[in-house]
Amino acid sequence: MLVYLLLLTVIATVEAQRVQGQQTSDSCLCKINSSIWTFPIFHFEEVTRQVQICEDNLNEFEEKMRNTNAELPMMEATLQNISARLKAFDYLHTSGLYSELHLRQLNQELEEIHQSVNETHMQNPNKETHNLLSELNKAKNDVQRMYRDDFFNLETMRKRLRELNNRAQSCKTMPNDFRSSCHQRTMTRISSPVVTKLNSISKSYISGSWGRDALLSSTEHYWEHCLVSDHRRGNTIRMYNSLEDFMANNYYKDVEIAPSYSHENAVQGSGTILYDNTVFYQCYDTAKICSFNIxxxxxxxxELAGAGIDNKFPFCYYSCRDWTDIDLEADQNGVWVIYATDENHGNIVVSRLEPVSLNITHTWKTRLFKRSVTSTFMVCGVLYATRFVNTYKEEVFYAFDTTTGHEINTLSLPFEKVSAGIANLNYNPVDGKLYLYNDAYLLAYDTFF
Structure with a gap:
């Protein structure tokens, strides 16, 4: 009998088992204890669990990939939307701001202001014009020093020139009653609405303007203008001969300003005003002011040189009101236009219009960012600006006096409204009221000084 050693390797225990065998004929018979061959069930279950976790993770990853692929078009659309919205702020990019080219432009602007003040001084010499000439000469020396030292600080110099320019504008020859007609300079309170009604056409027309002829000697003519094409365009103004007719929507006359909404003389935006039976407004699709004599x-x-249009500088604050880039206003002193330019970094610019010739006679530059306000109006040569408080309240928070060039940032004059959006707000010097186009509602307020 031959004894063979059979070496078996057991995976589970990594141990060798020696087993005796007996040869029978051509066979070798061995008696083996099968317990050493027990299947490693615990190890198998652990491996199975790990495989399941891996499979679950893979499925989760595939699901995320599918969701990501589905979300990519939406993310791309959102990015394009953000890019489009940020495009309006391209003018804030200061790349190349301190170049020699900008310095030459600054020097040219300084020369123009100096020439204007010098002409004013020759016509009407006074202490203010003398001081201005001295400060302008000093500013010119500072610019020359920038050239020499190659040290540019244009932002500080621009601010300085803006203040000098505003003072120069205030020194220009103006009508004799420009300063004397308004002895009470700053508004102190606004009443609750004394008039509240829907516009006479449709509640869906949320943009427009309304009021009374602003010429001091004018008869009692009330007017209403609704933008009826995409809240952007209009070509008709509705006229009433009395407040009673206006309130009752009776005996009105629709006057056609232009043959169609797309005509070059059609109205764009809600910044319309009526002064001396003449409608002043932004001409359709252009940076021009139109006047239409009824x-x-x-x-x-x-032409309104440099004015931003087509929602580049609309009134915003809480939410932007489209097509409000150019705002026409009127007060005791005549007609004004309020807008913003790239050159003034999107801040409000105020220009005075000669109503008959439509010439721009004076221009002031403020430091108030136009997109940070909801509306503006003029009283006695003072620009007032409002901001959103909530759906039913607005607040006058800012004033700029064109007579002195001074800004007031500490005003707090709240007033009520019936809806969130403001399309137009204008002051009338005849009755001392503010007229508000509040979405589709027309409101009026008494003012106090």
Missing amino acids: TTQATKRV
Whole structure:
């Protein structure tokens, strides 16, 4: 009998088992204890669990990939939307701001202001014009020092020139009653609404303007203008001969300003005003001011150089009101236009219009960012600005006096409204009221000084 050693390796225990065998014929018979061959069930279950976790993770990853692929178009659309919204702020990019080219432009602007003040001083010499000339000469020396030392600080110099320019504008020759007609300078309170009604056309027309002829000697003419094409365009103004007719929507006359909404003389935006039976407004799709004389049916146009249009500088604060880049206003002193320019970094610019010739006679530059306010109006040569408080309250928070060039940032004059959005707010010097186009509602307020 031959004894063979059979070496078996057991995976589970990594141990060798020696087993005796007996040869029978051509076979070798061995008696083996099968317990050493027990299947490693615990190890198998652990491996199975790990495989299941891996499979679950893989499925989760595949699901995330599918969701990501589905979300990518939405993310791309959102990015494009953000890019489009940020495009309006391209003018804030200061790349190359301190270049020699900008310094030459600054020097040219300084020369223009100096020439203007010098002409004013020659016509009407006084202490203010003398001081201005001295400060301008000093500013010119500072600019020359920038050239020499190659040290540019244009932002500080621009601010300095803006203040000098505003003082120069205030020194220009103006009508004799420009300063004397308004002895009470700053508004102190606004009443609750004394008039509240829907516009006479449709509640869906949320943009427009309304009021009373702002010429001090004018008769009692009330007007209403609704933007009826995409809240952007209009070509008709509705006229009333009394407040009673206006409130009752009776005996009105629709006057056609332009043949169609897309005509070059059609109205764009809600910044319309009526002064001396003449409608002043932004001409359609251009940076021009139009005046339409209701009596003669004649239209005049003038370029508003540098003005941002097509929602570049609308009134915003809480939410932007489209097509409010250019705002026409009127007060005791005549007609004003309020807008913003790239050159003034999107801050409000105020220009005075000669109503008959439509020439721009004076221009002031403020430090108030136009997109940070909801509306503006003029009283006695003072620009007032409002901001959103909540759906039913607005607040006058800012004033800029064109007579002195001074800004007031500490005002707090709240007033009520019936809806969140403001399309137009204008002051009337005849009755001392503010007229508000509040979405589709028309409101009026008494003012106190």
